[in-house]
Amino acid sequence: MNEKRPTKEEIEEFMMRKPHIVILGAGASRAACPNGDKNGEILPLMNDLVEILELNQINNFNSKSKNFENIYSSLYHSNENKNLRLKIEEIVYNYFEKLEIPDQPTIYDHLVLSLRKKDVIATFNWDPLLVLAYRRNGHKFELPNLLFLHGNVEVGYCENDNISGIKKFPCNKCSKILEPTTLLYPITNKNYASNGFLSSQWNSLQYKIRSAFMITFFGYSAPRTDVRAIDLMKLAWGDLEQRKMEQIEIIDIKSDDDLHETWKPFIFSHHFEIHSNFYDSWIANHPRRTVEAYYDQYWMAKFIDNNPIPKDFSFQELWDWFEPLK
Ligand SMILES: [Zn+2]
Numbered sequence: 001m002n003e004k005r006p007t008k009e010e011i012e013e014f015m016m017r018k019p020h021i022v023i024l025g026a027g028a029s030r031a032a033c034p035n036g037d038k039n040g041e042i043l044p045l046m047n048d049l050v051e052i053l054e055l056n057q058i059n060n061f062n063s064k065s066k067n068f069e070n071i072y073s074s075l076y077h078s079n080e081n082k083n084l085r086l087k088i089e090e091i092v093y094n095y096f097e098k099l100e101i102p103d104q105p106t107i108y109d110h111l112v113l114s115l116r117k118k119d120v121i122a123t124f125n126w127d128p129l130l131v132l133a134y135r136r137n138g139h140k141f142e143l144p145n146l147l148f149l150h151g152n153v154e155v156g157y158c159e160n161d162n163i164s165g166i167k168k169f170p171c172n173k174c175s176k177i178l179e180p181t182t183l184l185y186p187i188t189n190k191n192y193a194s195n196g197f198l199s200s201q202w203n204s205l206q207y208k209i210r211s212a213f214m215i216t217f218f219g220y221s222a223p224r225t226d227v228r229a230i231d232l233m234k235l236a237w238g239d240l241e242q243r244k245m246e247q248i249e250i251i252d253i254k255s256d257d258d259l260h261e262t263w264k265p266f267i268f269s270h271h272f273e274i275h276s277n278f279y280d281s282w283i284a285n286h287p288r289r290t291v292e293a294y295y296d297q298y299w300m301a302k303f304i305d306n307n308p309i310p311k312d313f314s315f316q317e318l319w320d321w322f323e324p325l326k
Pocket of ligand 1: 158159160161162163171172173174175176
């Protein structure tokens with residue numbers, strides 16, 4: 001029996017309704033599975049996807065760039081080699097679809113357990129790991145809403161009812177099988193409103209960001225092929241003068257200066273933290289009480305002890321630990 005328990009003050013502090021929004025990029029999936037998925041398959045980043053998926057083995061593929069964003073984007077805009085582009089899309093979909101989550105708890109299991117139903121995790125990632133983590137913990141706790149900003153191999157959608165869920169499960173309104181979502185590939189000038197599923201995801205994200213108290217950007221590089229994404233988030237976050245209480249958190253291995261430069265449109269004054277490791281983050285040290293703990297510490301001047309997730313616990317030990325924080 002493990003003696004670790006959540007702290008008493010965090011169990012009892014349970015009142016804030018304002019959401020905490022977590023935005024995930026490819027760096028988060030890599031951090032969740034640093035040694036690959038259950039079968040050792042690597043979670044690619046944009047600058048090693050070409051190599052990992054062996055795209056340069058395809059006939060007619062002759063790009064000098066190593067960055068998938070640049071390659072795909074120029075292929076798309078030149079409109080010359082459509083068959084090559086379709087072949088790449090097929091390989092990418094198939095690669096991500098077969099990824100499996102490791103058997104032991106990962107950062108994604110810890111992340112979904114660390115937020116509550118009022119909160120949101122919005123991911124740019126195509127891989128199924130976040131959904132798989134949600135499914136194996138969701139029967140024990142109320143978990144945050146998930147949004148898929150570029151589509152996802154595990155998610156399906158019913159266009160008629162605007163309902164999404166696990167791919168190939170029936171729609172809970174019309175009972176038709178949920179259709180796979182289209183993956184949104186790296187092209188400039190993305191039109192998020194043109195696709196029913198994506199526009200529903202982005203509308204929900206913007207709605208939640210408007211009332212958010214904290215936003216965490218985890219492993220998201222804000223690529224230049226996706227200026228529109230940043231604009232939409234910034235539009236919802238609004239004027240920094242109206243965000244004097246709120247906090248931005250960044251979990252990323254890049255330099256602090258680079259990260260501050262990227263995210264300064266979201267940051268009021270000194271209201272941000274940067275961590276290179278998820279387990280040093282505010283989320284991992286105040287699970288299921290992220291907003292309350294921040295408010296108490298920085299606005300009520302009540303100093304709070306950390307209440308870190310025990311990262312080496314089995315699932316049953318984790319669930320027992322989290323039980324008083326429900
Ligand atoms: Zn339906």
